[in-house]
Amino acid sequence: MTLETLIRQAKPNYIRGDAEQAEQIILENVRRLTAGQADVERGSEVFSSKQGIKRLTRGKSWRSALIIAACVSVIGLGAVASGFVVPTMASALSHLPIVGGLFSQKGDAGLKAASSQGLVSEAAASDTHKGVTFSISDVVYDGARISMVLTRTSEDGKNEPLDKWTKAYFHERSASRSESETNAGLLQFWADQQKLNVGWSLASDIGYHHSAILTIEPDPVNLESFHLPDEFQLAIQIRDSKLKQDFKLDLPVKKIAAEKVIVLSESDIKSTTQFDMTVKRIELTPITLRADIALTAKEGSEGETIKEIGDSLQYEIWNERGEMAQAMGYRGSEIGDSDYVRSLMFEPFTEIPQSIIIKPYTWDGKNKVYLPELETVLFVK
Template sequence: MGQSPKPTEYAEMDAIERMIRESSLPRQSMSNQIIHRIGENQVSRRSGKAKSSVLKRSVVAASVTAILGAGVIGAGFVSPVMADALKKIPGFGVIYNGTSAEAVNAAVEQGIVSEPGLSVTHDGITLKLADLLYDGTRLSFTLIREGTDLENMVIPFKLKDTPKEQLPKGYIVGPELQSAGQGKMEALSLLADGQKIKFTTGSFGDLPGQRNAFIGEMTHGLNLPDKFELTIQTKVTNVEEPFEFKVPVKVDNNALVLKPDVTKSDGQFSYTVKELYLSPVSTRLVVDSQGPVPQSPEQTGDYSASKVYYEIVDDQGNELDQRMLGFFNGKPATEYHIDDLYSPFAGKPKSITIKPFTFTVKNADWSIVGEKKDSKGNYVTGKDRLGNDSWKDSMGTRTYLKDLEVTIPVNP
């Protein structure tokens, strides 16, 4: 028999489970076997385009540790002092890191960020719809729980096989939190004007650092209008009645959408910047690439290059934080469709530079050269040039493909 996980390992398993659910891989690639293997301290994931690739780990930067979308803001003017204070709130600061008070105000005025303030109480448990964010490409919300003080909002991994009638009262039943040991439980449901919201990538779970807060977010594959009625329905363990929230959503979508369709090539590897989507709360980069990844002299023999990643920099040299980097223990594919989220620009830039780079991988164990971790295996926190927390220098040494950089002008 295998040895049972230690109590300290449960938290790690829960974190891994959340990262799996947050992965940018296609939803159809998420199987119950993946979640089951967390119990064996092994996490694997097949990509639709690279079937032999196995997900080694998801690198969660500052902009993932505090998941985008959470905040405490209502409609109205936000002073510079208030905007600075909001940036320090877990989950909210990520969205507005490096962003001016004017940009925060723009998000409020455009209806992107709101505080519905709705609450529902059943059997002594209260859920409050605290925050809502929709910018035309990403939808997220926060639920706050009262009436119990469980350590988690969602059913933790260590209780995944506990019969549902034996579970403590107060856990939210998310869309992927059902288990054979618990039977069928009605999952969280999201509707727009009464129709189920379709999306390809989303994350649902505990809000880091807040034991009574639940975050739900859909980041890819949304096709929603600028105005609709959002319905959030969820069940809570050992509470008979469902919790339902209905809230009108209306966003004055003033996002800047660039479709440069510009291509850079070294003769073998090439990539095309298909789209840049700029809103007060996020930046989305869509890139298609083809060909073998360029290799530096250091990326030969026992070492090789990772897939190509992309930095985004404005005309003042300010770099945006990429929300997630995924490391795979396999050779990179020769074709990628990238659709990634970054932090917002601090105002409208005059130009945007895309800087492709790779990490150097040790072939023997797929470790990343230059990684810096503490005794607990966490990335060492540093500071960026603005004094904000940064994990960039701890994630590995970057090899920039300078001949493949491209600068895209932003028309006034």
């Protein structure tokens, strides 16, 4: 079914007077804005602030947000402004890009669930300098991560893909003698004026689009930095090296309802001849399954360093029904000479599990080698 057909079917029958004229204006704007555009299957690579977190997703390229503006600017005088949206209109709009958020179009399973369950909050933070605007829309926080939609637009309408912005920063940084000359980061974050020591990633075809999903994640070395209140004011500083300009955005963030979050505490210690392993924390939300795992080298152990061991270990998470959670990414780091921590993100199970099974493994060539002595089971109470 074409976009034009969807809009025709979605026209609310209670818009009186100029309904037919409104429909024609909408369709004309859609034709103009989508002229020459095609949906193309592309691989979407995650851009991360730190090494060790990288993944690919698939999805169709989404059309300009101006399509929605074209529709809503006309419909808003009737259906939207009145506070009612008939089912056919809601269905049609849900097929259009941006309505329901980039989360529903390009997000992982957790973000799509957040969108469908109404857990996403609207945000309207923006800052403009020299004809360029950075803005944040749609934000969700579940205690394990904060995700939002970041958009960069320009008044000349070119709206370059976000990867040109990121590449310009790293070019500026490589040409500088110190990181301080570039204000210490492409993106920096504060919660209630307290600097956050966190990692972040940008996902959703940044090589092709000027909007992306920005996710803030805990740094495994500084997990306490992510112990945030249920409500806080998030400040974001964005460096635009093309303009030699910093942008500052502020937005309120509220955690999803506490009854939707399950936290499992520290597990028993599992051991090998070289190290001990402890699952420090498992957090289950409708959006994310997060696991924090710690390794400690045994005194006098020989062979690989704890960093080499930690970097080589991988993990699967299963439930009691034999379903494996889909991994989204991880961050890992050594602490001193004997400790290593890793924070892993998985897509949530469709139903709350009765138990969580962590299965560590390594690779032997192309084959997985599971380590049953490290397998850990935590029961969901």
